[in-house]
Structures are given as C-alpha cells and as structure tokens.
Amino acid sequence: MTRIMHTENAVSGKEGTLYLTINGLSLEYAEITKFDAKIEYTKADVKRVGARMDGSKIVGAKGTGSMTVYYHRPEMRAMALEYLRTGKSPMFDAMVVNDDVTSAAGKQTTIIKNIVPDSATIALLDGEADDVLKEEIPFTYDDFDFLNQFKVTN
Secondary structure (H helix, E strand, O other): OOOOOOOOHHOOOOOOEEEEEOEEEEOOOOOEEEEEEEEEEEEEEOOOOOOOEEEEEEEEEEEEHHHHHEOOOHHHHHHHHHHHHHHHOOEEEEEEEEEEOOOOOOEEEEEEEEEEOOOOOOOOOOOOOOOEEEEEEEEEEEEEEEOOOOOOOO
C-alpha cells in the first residue's frame, strides 16, 4: 500500500514563536525571521578487514546554528559590551515552538541550551539595501531537549 503525505500536514515555517532566555529573563523574539539549529556529528573512519569500503562511527557532536533578526533588538550588543567590560561570556538559551494548527503533526517545542554567539553586530548601515536592516547571528550550543515533538501522521 502506497502512503501519500497529505499536503495540509506540512508544517509552515511561519507558524511558531521564539523565546530567548538571557540572564534569567525570558524574551519573546517576534523580530526573528529565521532560526536554524543543527547537530554536526564528528565521525571516525572505521577500516575493516574483508570490507572494501570504510565504515564510519560517530564519536562526538557539535551544535551549530544561526538566527536572523531585525537589527533593532539590543540584547546581542548588550552581551558583547558586557563581555568587553567584565569578561562575562555571552550565553543564552532558546525555546523554539513550531505550532501550525492546520497540520496534524501538532506542536513541537525545542530547547536549545547554552548558545554562544560567534559574533555580534555592533553597528550597521547599508545605503544600498532595498530592505530593512537585519543581522545574522551564527552560534554554537552544547545541549538541546524537546518539551514535546511532532506526531507521526498518516
């Protein structure tokens, strides 16, 4: 029996919310335009007698990602200044909620923990831009969890 995905169960990327927790303060980031967190596996080659192809074994992992926000949010610049003045490393958590009510997949809530930005935009002008100012914030992180996950749909 062939299964076909029902198109209404695709999850819209626009239906969701991002919350950042910085210094114990939870902030809804409505200014987000994109959030993407991945886990990159560190693999070792496994060479075997009697096999013509090398195998692979996962021996570690690294969390990487990026987020794009409208430029007017001050938190990343504030953490950069705090680091410069005190040495306190910029670090925060994110809660990503995918919640497309039209999809039978339901809601997924992901917690990305111990995010450390790779850089911070301190000042930005762009006289050639035909769009509003946005900043890209690449980051690494070291843990994640799910409060709830999508359901498997038929």
